[in-house]
Structure formats: C-alpha cells, structure tokens
Amino acid sequence: xVKIAFVEDDKKYRDLLSQYLNVYISKNKxxxxxxxxxxxxxxxxxxxSFDIVCFDIDLPGMNGMETAKKLREKNPECVxxxxxxxxxxxxxxxxxxxxxxxxxxxxxxxxEMKMNKAQRYLxxxxxxxxxxxxxxxxxxxxxxxxxxxxEVIKHYLTYHTKTKDYVVRGTMKKEENKLKFDFFFxxxxxxxVNMKNISQVDGDTIYIGKKALPVSRSRKTDFIKAxxxxxxxIGK
Numbered sequence: 001x002v003k004i005a006f007v008e009d010d011k012k013y014r015d016l017l018s019q020y021l022n023v024y025i026s027k028n029k030x031x032x033x034x035x036x037x038x039x040x041x042x043x044x045x046x047x048x049s050f051d052i053v054c055f056d057i058d059l060p061g062m063n064g065m066e067t068a069k070k071l072r073e074k075n076p077e078c079v080x081x082x083x084x085x086x087x088x089x090x091x092x093x094x095x096x097x098x099x100x101x102x103x104x105x106x107x108x109x110x111x112e113m114k115m116n117k118a119q120r121y122l123x124x125x126x127x128x129x130x131x132x133x134x135x136x137x138x139x140x141x142x143x144x145x146x147x148x149x150x151e152v153i154k155h156y157l158t159y160h161t162k163t164k165d166y167v168v169r170g171t172m173k174k175e176e177n178k179l180k181f182d183f184f185f186x187x188x189x190x191x192x193v194n195m196k197n198i199s200q201v202d203g204d205t206i207y208i209g210k211k212a213l214p215v216s217r218s219r220k221t222d223f224i225k226a227x228x229x230x231x232x233x234i235g236k
Contacts, residue, residue: 005046005050008036008038013056028116080096099117130178148209
C-alpha cells in the first residue's frame with residue numbers, strides 16, 4: 001500500500017487530483033491510500049509517514065517549498081513532487097531532493113507519467129522478500145536486494161545471492177514471474193539479473209561484482225533501455 005498526500009489549497013484542483021488518482025488506480029491496479037491537505041500547516045500536523053507527497057508551491061501561509069523542507073527533516077525517504085503554476089521556483093526543488101515537478105494546468109497523461117516515475121523510484125528503493133523451495137526441502141526467504149542473479153542449468157535454477165547459493169527445481173519462466181520487478185531483467189535464456197547489483201556494462205557483457213554475464217544479441221537493445229531507465233528513474 002502506497003501512502004500519498006496532496007497539499008493543494010484550490011478545492012477544484014484537489015477534486016481534479018482525486019479524480020486523476022482514481023483513474024490511475026483503476027488503470028494500473030496499484031493500491032493507494034490518499035489524504036488531501038489545504039495548507040502546509042495542516043499537512044505538517046499529520047504523521048508525515050507518506051511514501052509520495054505532491055505539493056503546490058503557492059500555498060497560503062507556509063508555501064509548498066518551505067513545507068517540503070520541514071517534511072524532509074521528518075521523512076528523508078519519501079518522494080516529493082511539485083504540481084504548481086510557479087514553474088520558476090520549481091528549480092529550487094533540488095534543495096529538498098524533489099523527484100520531479102509538473103506545471104499547471106495538469107493533464108491526466110502528465111499525472112500518470114509522474115506517478116509512474118514515483119512508483120519506479122519507490123520500487124528501486126524497496127527491498128521485497130520472495131520465497132524459494134530449495135531441492136533440500138527447505139523454504140528460503142530471500143530479500144530481493146540480496147539476489148545477484150538467477151541461473152538455469154537444465155531443470156535446476158540457482159539463486160546466486162550476496163551470501164550463498166540456493167538451488168531450486170523448476171523453469172526460468174516461473175522464477176521470472178516470481179521476480180516481476182522493474183529491476184530484474186532476463187539478459188538471455190540462461191540468466192535473470194538484478195540490475196540493482198550490476199557494477200559494469202561492457203558491450204555484450206555485464207558484471208555483477210567480478211562475475212561476467214553475457215547479454216544476448218536479441219535482448220541487448222531492450223536491456224540497454226531497461227538499464228538506462230533503471231539508472232535514470234524513467235523506467236521501461
């Protein structure tokens with residue numbers, strides 16, 4: 001569940017953002033809980049434990065930039081977006097490590113693009129857990145950040161992690177569906193890699209630490225796009 005807050009003094013715009021969010025949820029099947037605030041003081045009086053906060057800059061009393069600075073003192077991890085008609089001030093967003101800004105009037109496609117970018121940013125920072133049934137009969141809970149890559153040899157797959165290897169019986173397709181996150185990419189028929197742990201890309205070869213893994217010719221273009229998207233936060 002992603003917690004999102006909108007700090008916007010214009011009721012018509014709050015209603016519009018609420019409509020946009022409902023459309024986004026229905027189209028993308030994401031789970032959100034949302035709260036709307038009419039000024040910065042009311043927002044700061046909340047618990048501030050949000051994943052995403054969208055600020056208007058031109059707010060009564062404490063403006064959106066000042067509110068965002070105070071939020072950063074309490075919540076250094078949340079995604080900050082500015083949705084404003086004061087584009088000339090949005091450049092100051094670097095002071096609060098804002099992910100992006102949008103200029104009013106905001107269309108739904110623009111809203112969707114910003115939400116997708118925020119979702120990808122959150123996903124890159126999050127550490128999920130997956131369970132694997134090993135061939136020795138145990139069930140291992142693995143943090144996705146710890147998985148370096150998955151390798152298939154015949155009917156067996158090996159999860160190479162930062163600490164040890166786990167062997168399971170199955171198909172790469174099944175494990176690929178289990179690891180359906182933007183930061184995993186299948187570089188060829190034999191390897192599914194965690195882009196969070198790539199240390200170098202050199203032509204048709206990627207490196208995870210000192211381990212060199214090949215990228216197939218047919219997947220190279222898609223890999224370059226996916227990896228550039230992961231690094232830049234623009235996604236696939």
